[in-house]
Amino acid sequence: MFKTTRLLGETFSFYSLKEIMAKANEERSGDQLAGISAESMKERIAAKQVLADITLADIRNYPLLSADEDNVSALIESQIDSSVYDVIKNWTVGDLREYILSDQHTGEDLLALSKGLSSEMIAAATKIMSNLDLIQGAAKIEVQTTCQTTIGQKGVLASRAQPNHPSDNLKGMRASLYEALSYGIGDAVIGINPVIDTTDNIYALLNETKNIINEWSIPTQNCVLSHVTSQMRAIEKGASADLIFQSLAGTEAGNDSFGISLSMLDEATALIHEKGTAKGPNRWYFETGQGSELSAEAHYNIDQVTLEARCYGLARHYKPFLVNTVVGFIGPEYLYNSKQVLRAGLEDHFMGKMHGLPMGVDVCYTNHMDADQNDMDNLSMLLGTAGVNFVIGVPMADDCMLNYQSLSYHDIATVRNVLDRNPTPLFQKWLEDQSIMENGRFTSRAGDPTIFMNLI
Template sequence: MFKQTTLLGRTYQFHSLKEILAKANEDRSGDQLAGIAAESMKERMAAKVVLADLTLADIRNYPLLSAEEDEVSRVIEENVQESTYAVVKDWTVADLREYILSDLQSGTDLLTLGEGLTSEMIAAVTKLMSNLDLIQAASKIEVLTTCQTQIGQKGVLASRAQPNHPSDHLKGMRASLYEALSYGIGDAVIGINPVIDTTDNIFALLSETKEIIDQFSIPTQNCVLSHVTSQMRAIEKGAPADMIFQSLAGTQAGNESFGISVSLIEEANALIQQKGTATGSNRWYFETGQGSELSSEAHFDIDQVTLEARCYGFAKKYQPFLVNTVVGFIGPEYLYNSKQVIRAGLEDHFMGKMHGLPMGVDVCYTNHMDADQNDMDNLSMLLTSAGVNFVIGVPMADDCMLNYQSLSYHDIATLRNISGAKPTPVFEKWLENQGIMWNGSLTNLAGNPTLFLNKR
């Protein structure tokens, strides 16, 4: 593919779809590190002009990675609904943007449209949208999923309680979880990142979280975020897992660096459907994050926004209960500062929703990034306005095991208070029964983890 355009008397030439997509991206330190970013704002605008005039068929006919050489591409291609694609294939990317942003199109219309798009098409239109566009479009889309409970309802801001402990001490984890529950956090999942990735440890953590859920009749689900093979071994031994977890990349080589493949995910999917403890059919939890492919030298000169969209195309096949981007976790090599983190969080949320995914965001950053907690407050408010399915909370916004900054439990309670969003309906009822919430507001008992010590 060769395209060119002239802006302000200068002609800009682009020699491939990869180059157009990369240079149309908003400023991204990861793309600069990869040597594929636009050299100037003018070149970026020229790339956007060219991209806007490409048809969706152009994008599909010039694959960035062919389905023959990359199994992620193959999964994406196989899941395109051809009848929908046939209707829109002659649209330009600019036409697609106008359709998505039109007040005449509902969230249901966008979900139907998304079935006929490839991940690269969704990434392309994202590059032509402002932050406000991304918020407005994503806010239309409601994605409902069911594991033990259902999340994704309009007006609901669900939350993952992440009671990590630096040595996986069960009582330490339990104490942190009690604090989360006392603020009304944990309706999406009680999800732990383990330090020790062994079968016995995963078994113990799953058993402990399930015991707490059963003891207090908490309407939620559990998960331990270890490598999928460790979880599989624990589940085979009888560990009570409501869902199974894995991090994903947007290329086959990137997934191989994580130690996974389509065949392994298929095997895990069969196992969790057969031996998982949930009653609902959505039993996967996937995590992603811009830059993971570049960090493993598996990016093939594709920009990180497009690669992130491809993660969602892969995840979509398995109808997950939860998907979230750990937006600022990798560091400034990929997202340099708060402006880039905020943009990436809004991009990822929109792209996930356009794929029909139950999209959440870990609103986070590392301490060597040019960002602070005020920036995360800003992003969390923007995502709440955009209708994010869930966010993640850790004690005091500081993860003592993973050494990064996220949202605190009380930050999420504040987001609900400001926006009028609520926990999931069944979880809100449970909070009322515990005396923690009443008429949509937290009571004076909120924030006191000893409530659960007293009830043991």
């Protein structure tokens, strides 16, 4: 593919769809590190102009990574509904953007349309959308999923409690979890990142979280975010797991670097449905994040926004209960500052929703980035207006095990209060039964973890 355009008296030439897609991205330090980004704002605008006029058929006919050499590409290609695609294949990327943003088209319309779209088509539209466009488009889409409970309802902002401990001490984990519950956090999942990735440790953490859920009759689900094979061994041993977890990349080589394959994910799917403790059909929890393919040298000179979209194409095959991007976790090599983190969070959320996924975001950053907690506050409010399914909370917004900054438990409670969002219905009823909430508002008992310690 060869395209040219003139902008303000200057001619810009692009020699491949891969180049156009990369240079149409908003400024991204990861693309700069890979040597594929636009060299100037003018070139970026020129690439967006060219991309807007490319047809969806062109994107399908000029694959960035062919199905013959990459099984993620093959999986994404196999998902395209020909009856939908045939209607829209001659649309331009600009036409797709206009359809998404039109007041005449609902979230149900967008989900129906997405059956005919590849991940690369969704990524292309994302590149020519403003931040407000991304919020408007995502806010239309409602994606409900069910594990033990159901999330994704309109007006609901669910949350993951992340009570990590630097030595996986069960009492320390309990103390952190009690604080989360006292702020109404944990309705999406109680999910722990373990320090020690052994079968026995994963088994202990899964059973401890399940014991707490059963002890207090909490309407939620549990998960330990270790490598999928460690979880599988623990489940085979008899651990109580509602969900099974894995991080994903957007290329086969990227997934190889994570030590996973599609056949392994298929095996884990069968196991969690056979021996998992949940009742509902959605039993996967996937995490993604822009830049992982580049860090593994598995990016094929494809830009990180498009690779992230491909993660969602892979994820939707497994009908997950939860998906979230850990948006600022990898570091400034991939997202340099708060402006890039904010944009990436909105991009990832929109692209996930357009894939029909129950999309959440870990609103986070690392301390060597040009960002601070106020930036995370801003992003959490924007995602709340965009209808994010869930966000993640850690004590005081500082994860003592992973050593990065996220949202605190009380930050999430504040976003719910300001935007008039609620926990999931069953979880809110449980909070009312514990006298933590009344008439949709916190009582004086909120924020006191000792109510779960039989001390009062």
